[in-house]
Amino acid sequence: MFVQNRGLLVFLALGLTLACPAGETTTTTLESATALFDERRYAEAQGSFETLLEAYPHHPGILMYLGKLAAKRHERKLALEYLTRALEHSPDNAEIQFEQAAASGFYAGTLGTNLTALRYARQASRGLRRAIELDPDNLDFRQGFIDFSLEAPGIAGGGTKRALQEAAAISERDAVKGAFAHATIHRATGDHEAALLTLEELIKIAPTNYFALFNFGRCAAESGQRLDEGLAFLKRCLELPAPDQAPPPAHVWWNIATIQKQRADRPAAIAALREAVALAPNDRRIAEDLAHYAPEGV
Secondary structure (H helix, E strand, O other), X not given: OOOOOHXXXXXXXXXXXXXXXXXXXXXXXXXXXXXXXXXXXXXXXHHHHXXXXXXXXXXXXXXXXXXXXXXXXXXXXXXXXXXXXXXXHOOOOHHHHHHHHHHHHHHHOOOOOOHHHHXXXXXXXXXXXXXXXHOOOOHHHHHHHHHHHHHOOHHHOOOHHHHHHHHHHHHHHOHHHHHHXXXXXXXXXXXXXXXXXXXXXXXXXXXXXXXXXXXXXXXXXXXXXXHHXXXXXXXXXXXXXOOOOOOOHHHHHHHHHHHHHHOOOHHHHHHHHHHXXXXXXXXHHHHHHHHHHXXXXX
8 A cells, every 4th residue: 555665564564573661572563553443442553553653653554543543532633743744755645645634624623713724624625635536436535525525615625516526426436325425415505305315215225324324313303304214213223333433322322312302202312312421421412411401300
């Protein structure tokens, strides 16, 4: 994947042995560290990549994964720093370009409304376009640009027009993902009815698509439309493993609670909120929802 130092890559793949403080040895390789990341053993992966970085401070793959780990901890500035360093050493790597652009966009979102935020948002837009140029058939890159475009205004390189262009490009390559992309745009622009119809057709084609099931349920919860179907689809999500980057089970329960409130089933709504809080005890929004809806002792 990275071509700047093939000898180093081969060496890392075969195994880099480093001394432990106690005199023992452990084998840390790029392959083993990446495996930890893929298995979502993020704390262990962090230590492995940090160890590798000490020996190879300019390796783009190591820097990229440290950036991705920082992003998962919502350390936006640190993530951008790692990914910018990675991009400097591998400017034509599509994955690094995409991750760096995404980090720029997330960092812009922490800066409020000012010229600095606008500069980082524009940097994100340019980087996302570049990632797509480097790998035009990567539909995750195009979906990422849609997500950015729906958040960022036209002046920052976003906007609905750009999102629709990417959705059309996705549809040309994959009908299922294209349908999901269009549903995302419908929901973001407030057309929940169109989003629900599109997601309904998608679920008929792919009945275990976690993202389609969750988004139908969320659209139902937000709009108050088709509540029974939304509830059924959210419950189906709980029977499936959550894919990487999917909304977590806590958010499934939270949307179930929102639907149960609208169905006037107070005990079920409270039970769902308690499930959500148990799964995400540090999510202040869910905790506040439970506290307001069911004050202690009520």
